[in-house]
Every structure is written in structure tokens, then in C-alpha cells.
Amino acid sequence: MALSYPQGECFFKRSALKSKKEKRFDAEDEKQFYSTMLVEVTWNKEAYHGSKQAEKAPPHKRSNYKILMDRGVLRDENGKVDDNLKASVFQWQTQYGNYTHLPFNYGHYSQPSRRAQHELCTWGHRFKSRECGDAYESWFMFVPVPTSDEQFVFIDRLCSIRAIYIPVSHVASEESQDLCTYLHVRFNNMKDIKLQYHKDKTPEKFAEIFDFEAVDKTTTTLTCHEEFGIEHDPKTALGINITKLVTTLIVPRQFRKKDAFSSGAIFLVDVSLIPVIPINQKFTKGSMADWTTIASANHGLSVKWTEGDHKTHWLLNYIKNSLVILSGIVPIVGPILSMGAALGMEAIINPDGFMDELREQIPFVELSEGMIAEFKKLAGESKDNMTAKISKIDQPSSTPAISFESSKDSDKASQQPVKKGEPDETTPAELAASTVSEVHSYQALSEAEYKSTVQKHVRDAFTEKVMGFSRFWKDHEYDRFHKLLANPPEEHKDKTLDELIPLVKSTDMESRLKYFRRVEFTPKMEEEFRADEKAKIEKKLLSKAGYDTEFSDDDYNWAVKLQRAIARRQQEDSPGGEVDEMDVPLSMISTHGQMIKYGWQI
Numbered sequence: 001m002a003l004s005y006p007q008g009e010c011f012f013k014r015s016a017l018k019s020k021k022e023k024r025f026d027a028e029d030e031k032q033f034y035s036t037m038l039v040e041v042t043w044n045k046e047a048y049h050g051s052k053q054a055e056k057a058p059p060h061k062r063s064n065y066k067i068l069m070d071r072g073v074l075r076d077e078n079g080k081v082d083d084n085l086k087a088s089v090f091q092w093q094t095q096y097g098n099y100t101h102l103p104f105n106y107g108h109y110s111q112p113s114r115r116a117q118h119e120l121c122t123w124g125h126r127f128k129s130r131e132c133g134d135a136y137e138s139w140f141m142f143v144p145v146p147t148s149d150e151q152f153v154f155i156d157r158l159c160s161i162r163a164i165y166i167p168v169s170h171v172a173s174e175e176s177q178d179l180c181t182y183l184h185v186r187f188n189n190m191k192d193i194k195l196q197y198h199k200d201k202t203p204e205k206f207a208e209i210f211d212f213e214a215v216d217k218t219t220t221t222l223t224c225h226e227e228f229g230i231e232h233d234p235k236t237a238l239g240i241n242i243t244k245l246v247t248t249l250i251v252p253r254q255f256r257k258k259d260a261f262s263s264g265a266i267f268l269v270d271v272s273l274i275p276v277i278p279i280n281q282k283f284t285k286g287s288m289a290d291w292t293t294i295a296s297a298n299h300g301l302s303v304k305w306t307e308g309d310h311k312t313h314w315l316l317n318y319i320k321n322s323l324v325i326l327s328g329i330v331p332i333v334g335p336i337l338s339m340g341a342a343l344g345m346e347a348i349i350n351p352d353g354f355m356d357e358l359r360e361q362i363p364f365v366e367l368s369e370g371m372i373a374e375f376k377k378l379a380g381e382s383k384d385n386m387t388a389k390i391s392k393i394d395q396p397s398s399t400p401a402i403s404f405e406s407s408k409d410s411d412k413a414s415q416q417p418v419k420k421g422e423p424d425e426t427t428p429a430e431l432a433a434s435t436v437s438e439v440h441s442y443q444a445l446s447e448a449e450y451k452s453t454v455q456k457h458v459r460d461a462f463t464e465k466v467m468g469f470s471r472f473w474k475d476h477e478y479d480r481f482h483k484l485l486a487n488p489p490e491e492h493k494d495k496t497l498d499e500l501i502p503l504v505k506s507t508d509m510e511s512r513l514k515y516f517r518r519v520e521f522t523p524k525m526e527e528e529f530r531a532d533e534k535a536k537i538e539k540k541l542l543s544k545a546g547y548d549t550e551f552s553d554d555d556y557n558w559a560v561k562l563q564r565a566i567a568r569r570q571q572e573d574s575p576g577g578e579v580d581e582m583d584v585p586l587s588m589i590s591t592h593g594q595m596i597k598y599g600w601q602i
Contacts, residue, residue: 006189007260008249010165011172011179016297017140021286025142027180030170037153037242038165038182039102039118039141040229040291044126044134045160046096047232054097059444060234061276062103063117063158067437068096068124096127099158099234104143107150109198109239109274114150116143116281120159135306136227138162138291143283146242154237154274160228161238162188166246183249185260187229193222196267198239203272220268237274239267276445 004010017027017038027033046068048054054067100122107113118141121127130136145167146153155161165182172179187193197220225231230238245265248258260266292303 003189004184004186005253006184006186008183008253009168010182010184011176012182012294013178013297014170014180015178016294017180017289019142019287019289024283024287025289027170033170033180034167035145036142037145037167038163039143039155039161040138040163040165041102041141042160042162042228043121043137043139043288044130045136045228046098046121046127047158047234048097049094051095054095057097057439058234059439059441060099060156060158060271061441061444062101062105062115062156062271063120064100064441065439066098066100066122068098068122068127069094094128094131096124098122098127099232102141102158103156105154105156105237105274105277106144106146106152108152109154109237109269112154112275112277114280115277116283117279118143118283118287119285121285133307137305140289140291140294141283142287142289144281148243151243152239152241154239154269156237156271157230157233160225160231162186162229164240166242168246168250183246185245185249185266187224188226190224193224193261194219195222195261196264197236198267198269198273200270200272203270215273222268235271237269237271239269241265241267 012027014027014033017025017033019025025032025036048057057065059065099120101117102120104116104118105112106115163184163186165184167180168183169181171177172181197218199216199218201214201216222230241264244263245260248256248260248263248265292305295301296303
């Protein structure tokens with residue numbers, strides 16, 4: 001199979017470019033084609049592996065972060081729960097740390113005009129299955145192209161990005177009516193790339209008015225991985241000037257003066273330079289397309305990802321048997337050293353790290369305190385017998401010695417049926433069960449950012465809750481509440497969430513509560529009601545501050561319902577009139593509070 005040049009034209013069958021779920025993206029729709037760019041990512045690769053890395057990962061102010069390990073339901077290849085697997089094949093305690101969303105900021109980074117986010121993998125079993133032999137999977141995200149006014153898109157580097165694709169022509173040529181043309185930059189086919197770097201001189205400082213003098217424009221070299229492309233780095237974002245990229249790559253490569261990087265079309269930016277703004281669009285995993293599905297359609301073959309046998313790695317079995325059976329018979333450093341010099345050196349020089357990783361990989365082997373003490377003692381004696389001069393080559397690497405990656409067979413084609421389903425076939429209960437801890441994105445905000453975003457969103461959240469309490473609020477009441485909460489008196493400016501709740505009161509709310517008490521509201525019910533409202537407000541706060549809402553998973557279906565609601569509303573306002581359902585932009589989906597304000601019931 002021939003490869004296209006890493007920077008320039010490439011072609012797809014239009015019929016192949018479809019999202020997993022219908023009505024999300026379809027390249028056959030010309031409007032969708034020209035308004036959508038493709039971002040190819042490695043789906044089942046965690047950002048941080050093992051407890052030491054996962055627990056020290058930096059929080060990010062535009063995405064939550066989760067540490068995952070096995071606590072959920074285990075299923076066999078047919079999707080049925082298998083209790084036998086729980087005790088053997090799939091039992092693990094390895095911690096995988098991954099960010100929950102990939103943020104996209106549009107417009108210049110000093111003043112972004114809008115923001116979108118795409119869901120990332122947060123199911124530990126996907127990472128563990130890959131570690132047991134499943135292939136690294138490449139998936140396509142379909143996200144908006146910047147408008148001509150916006151020109152830029154900035155992608156926070158929270159996952160491995162293999163390539164980007166910009167739409168050029170819906171029909172490739174008169175002879176190839178079924179093909180469409182894209183301009184692409186494929187990072188995994190590159191090695192070291194030199195590009196511009198906009199570095200923040202004062203990352204700890206935050207100002208609502210952007211300070212251009214605080215930016216140090218320099219150059220840096222980025223090393224690309226042959227399989228993953230540009231790997232994650234939560235401190236920087238990948239900037240793309242779409243206009244400059246298209247005008248650079250549309251020229252045949254033999255006539256180009258510059259490429260995508262030397263032209264400044266693709267560059268790096270410190271994350272701290274990009275202000276935090278609300279989300280306009282959210283994309284879930286159902287909006288993606290599997291690389292194998294597209295490859296199958298492009299080449300007329302049935303392609304699927306390589307699957308591992310999910311058996312315990314031979315090395316773990318060997319260590320398990322050696323430690324359990326030979327304990328008390330032979331020195332336990334011996335079996336480990338016999339497996340190889342590198343592994344033995346790791347055990348001798350760094351016994352604590354070796355034992356920690358051993359616990360994570362084979363949790364069903366009980367390592368007693370006596371065994372650990374003996375191991376460390378023997379490791380110390382072995383170290384004393386080593387020569388004092390150890391070259392850097394002999395030193396153990398920072399990567400855990402017992403970390404088993406999948407084989408390099410991720411691009412193998414097979415004459416097998418294409419694997420169906422989304423990246424994750426999980427239930428909310430399974431996802432919750434596999435989460436060890438979660439770091440919300442608002443925890444990464446500086447004090448100044450917190451005051452200018454979270455505190456404002458608190459007041460907005462209160463306003464929306466008050467307006468959603470009843471259909472009978474008047475505009476002047478809304479304005480009064482909005483002014484009070486957006487610009488509170490001096491004595492209330494530093495109030496916490498709990499302290500602000502009593503401010504949301506008026507004679508109208510008191511009369512409303514009296515009405516409830518008169519009908520069916522007991523004091524206990526009122527207390528429960530207030531507690532429930534408080535919980536909803538707190539959830540709303542987290543969703544706005546953390547930008548990780550729990551709204552409908554299917555935003556498109558929600559938009560359809562909204563269309564109908566608006567149409568019904570218009571019919572009510574115009575008796576006897578026929579009103580067609582309107583097209584509603586997805587950006588309206590995030591303004592749920594405004595829908596409530598106008599009494600729309602969805």
C-alpha cells in the first residue's frame with residue numbers, strides 16, 4: 001500500500017468518512033465536508049502509566065483528569081460477565097492516568113472566540129487490554145474548521161496526535177467522483193520538526209487584557225513518534241493557522257519554498273497564554289470514526305485491529321511462580337537476575353521502584369513484609385558486590401522495567417470482518433467503577449483566573465436556577481437578580497458558594513415557597529428541596545468552571561428536540577399559523593439556562 005507525502009494532498013472515499021453514530025458527520029453532505037476538519041489520534045494510549053506517574057500528573061484548566069484502575073465489571077469476548085476472568089486474566093491494579101477531553105480553541109490565542117471539546121478514553125480496561133496485546137488504535141475526530149475571521153485553532157496537547165486533515169475539494173476530479181481531497185500533515189511520518197514557539201514569560205501571571213509583551217517568540221524542536229505522532233504535553237498547545245497552511249501545502253511540494261512548520265502555519269503555544277472561556281460544542285466518542293473502517297472502504301479490504309490473547313504475560317507468570325514457589329528455598333534475587341541483566345540491574349539498583357511496579361502488575365501475588373525486607377537486603381548485598389563505576393548505559397531507566405507494551409503490529413491488515421462498535425462499549429456504572437480519582441480542571445486555575453471565571457459562573461448559575469424555578473418570573477425580576485449576583489455589594493464579594501445561597505431570595509420566591517407549603521410542602525420537604533437545589537447549583541458550578549458537563553450524551557438528538565420545542569413555541573405565539581422547524585446551531589445546545597429562561601421544555 002503506497003503512502004502519500006507527509007505534507008500535502010491526500011484522498012478518501014467520501015462514503016468512508018462517516019461518524020460511528022448517524023447524523024454526527026457524513027462527508028457526503030457538502031456543507032458538513034467543508035466545515036469539518038479531521039484530527040487523527042491514538043485512542044487507547046494513556047497519558048501517564050503507573051501510580052508514580054499518574055498521581056503526579058499536572059492538572060489542566062480545560063480538561064478534567066482521571067486516574068483509572070480495575071474496580072468494575074469484567075466481560076468475556078461476547079460481552080458477558082465472566083467471574084472466572086476476575087480472579088485471573090484481568091485482575092490488575094496498574095493505574096492509568098488520562099485527561100477526559102481534548103480542547104479546541106478558535107481564533108487568536110489572546111482572545112479565543114469559541115471553544116469545543118472532544119471526549120477522550122477514560123476506561124481503564126481499554127488501556128489494560130492494549131497492554132495485554134491489543135493494538136494501539138487510531139481514530140478520527142471530526143471537529144469544526146476555523147472560520148475565515150477566526151483563522152486559527154489551538155489544540156491542547158492532551159493526547160497523541162497522529163495527523164490533521166483540512167478539507168479542500170468535495171469531488172477530487174471528474175474521473176474520480178467518489179473521492180474527496182484533503183490537505184494533511186502526518187506527524188507520525190516525521191522525525192524531528194523545527195517550529196515556532198510562543199513562550200509565556202510570566203506563566204504565573206494572569207490578566208483579562210492580554211499582555212503581548214509577555215510572549216517570547218522563539219523556535220523549538222519537536223520529536224515525533226513513528227506510531228503516535230506528536231505525543232502529549234499538557235503545558236503546550238498546537239496552533240494551526242488554517243489559511244497559511246492551505247496556501248502553503250496547496251503548492252506542489254517540489255515548488256514549495258517553505259513547509260507547514262517553517263512557514264509558521266503550525267506552531268506551539270504555552271497553554272497559560274490561552275484564556276479559559278465557556279464551551280460552545282461538545283463531541284462524544286460516537287462522533288468519531290475508526291481508522292480500520294475508513295481503510296477498509298478506501299482499499300476494498302476488511303481490516304481490523306490486532307487483538308491480544310489477554311493472557312498474563314510470561315514474565316509475570318515467571319516472577320509469580322519464582323516468588324511464591326521458591327520463597328524460602330533460594331535467594332529471591334536469583335530468579336529475577338536470571339531473566340536478564342537489565343531486569344536484574346533494575347531490581348538491584350532500584351528495589352523500591354521494582355517492588356512497587358511488581359505489586360501493580362501482579363496484585364494477586366501477596367508480597368509479605370518479610371519477603372520485601374529479604375529482597376531489599378539481598379539486593380543491597382548484590383549492589384555492594386558491584387563495581388563502583390557504572391556507566392549511564394547500565395543505569396536503570398525512568399520507565400518501569402515491568403511495563404508490557406503491545407507489539408508493533410497495529411497496522412497489520414487481516415482478512416477478517418471489521419470490528420464493530422465504538423471506541424468504548426461501556427456503561428456509566430462500569431466507567432464509575434474503574435475511576436480511582438478525578439482532578440477537576442478548575443483546580444488548575446490561578447487565583448486571578450478563578451475570580452474572573454468561577455466566581456462569575458457561580459452568580460450566573462444562581463441566576464439560571466432562579467429563572468428555572470418557575471415560568472412566572474418577570475423580566476424586571478430577572479434583571480434585578482442578574483445585577484445583584486453579577487455585581488454584589490462589597491460585603492458579599494468574597495462570599496463562598498454556601499454563603500451566597502441566602503442572597504437568592506425575594507418576596508416572589510418567598511410567596512412561591514408559601515404556595516408550595518400550602519399545597520403539599522412540609523418543612524421537611526422544603527429542607528430536602530433546598531438541599532436538592534444546592535446540589536444542582538454546585539453541579540452547575542462544576543460544569544461551568546470545569547467545562548465537563550453531564551448533559552445529554554447525544555447532543556444531536558437534543559438539538560432535534562430543541563427544534564421541535566422552538567417550533568411549538570412559535571405556533572403557540574402565532575395561533576393558526578404553520579411554522580416549519582428551524583435549523584438550530586449546535587452552539588445553542590450549551591445555553592441550556594437561556595432555554596429555561598424562556599420556558600422551553602425539552
